[in-house]
Amino acid sequence: GAGVSQSPSNKVTEKGKDVELRCDPISGHTALYWYRQRLGQGLEFLIYFQGNSAPDKSGLPSDRFSAERTGESVSTLTIQRTQQEDSAVYLCASSLFLGGAVETQYFGPGTRLLVL
Amino acid sequence: KNQVEQSPQSLIILEGKNCTLQCNYTVSPFSNLRWYKQDTGRGPVSLTIMTFSENTKSNGRYTATLDADTKQSSLHITASQLSDSASYICVVSEEDPLVEYGNKLVFGAGTILRVKS
Numbered sequence: 664g665a666g667v668s669q670s671p672s673n674k675v676t677e678k679g680k681d682v683e684l685r686c687d688p689i690s691g692h693t694a695l696y697w698y699r700q701r702l703g704q705g706l707e708f709l710i711y712f713q714g715n716s717a718p719d720k721s722g723l724p725s726d727r728f729s730a731e732r733t734g735e736s737v738s739t740l741t742i743q744r745t746q747q748e749d750s751a752v753y754l755c756a757s758s759l760f761l762g763g764a765v766e767t768q769y770f771g772p773g774t775r776l777l778v779l
Numbered sequence: 780k781n782q783v784e785q786s787p788q789s790l791i792i793l794e795g796k797n798c799t800l801q802c803n804y805t806v807s808p809f810s811n812l813r814w815y816k817q818d819t820g821r822g823p824v825s826l827t828i829m830t831f832s833e834n835t836k837s838n839g840r841y842t843a844t845l846d847a848d849t850k851q852s853s854l855h856i857t858a859s860q861l862s863d864s865a866s867y868i869c870v871v872s873e874e875d876p877l878v879e880y881g882n883k884l885v886f887g888a889g890t891i892l893r894v895k896s
Binding site: 698706708768769770 | 813815817823825866868870886888889
């Protein structure tokens with residue numbers, strides 16, 4: 664079956680522009696995570712969705728970042744007025760959620776964002 | 780195809796016991812390898828990061844090893860605690876000299892560890 668997919672795979676944008684990143688999780692996975700990894704740094708948690716709700720938005724670095732999920736499926740991460748420090752690989756992962764259990768996450772290939 | 784394979788898929792151990800998780804990879808060219816611990820609904824916590832020249836690194840009760848020749852890594856947990864119950868993810872970074880703004884990351888599927896009392 665299909666895994667987690669993300670689009671675009673690469674994005675180059677100018678400082679100040681808005682970008683939208685898309686994640687298609689594995690069908691039936693109720694939990695969805697967004698991360699980013701800057702060059703030379705570790706994974707940085709951004710936001711977690713359970714269904715269409717985001718119980719934990721604590722990782723969003725600023726109010727320029729927002730995310731939504733619809734139909735317990737596709738999620739979009741939007742970055743407004745991009746800055747050069749937003750350049751990173753943005754990763755999406757999904758998992759089943761069985762209420763308190765630790766679940767395997769399946770990661771997408773990531774979107775590489777470069778802000779010039 | 781670059782891959783990262785982790786074993787076992789899941790593991791149950793008694794509190795106080797030691798355990799070892801395995802990560803084999805075929806990623807090349809290799810940049811670095813990280814182990815993360817992640818609880819459900821939480822962000823991953825970095826445990827260790829190792830480059831090509833490092834073959835062991837410790838972080839408290841966690842010790843990671845790396846054999847770059849055989850492309851194998853292990854994460855050893857000593858004197859396990861209930862709070863060690865989590866998913867442990869091995870992530871290998873592929874060096875891509877053509878890309879300036881982010882190496883390609885290859886993720887293992889993770890090992891789910893449950894520590895029971």
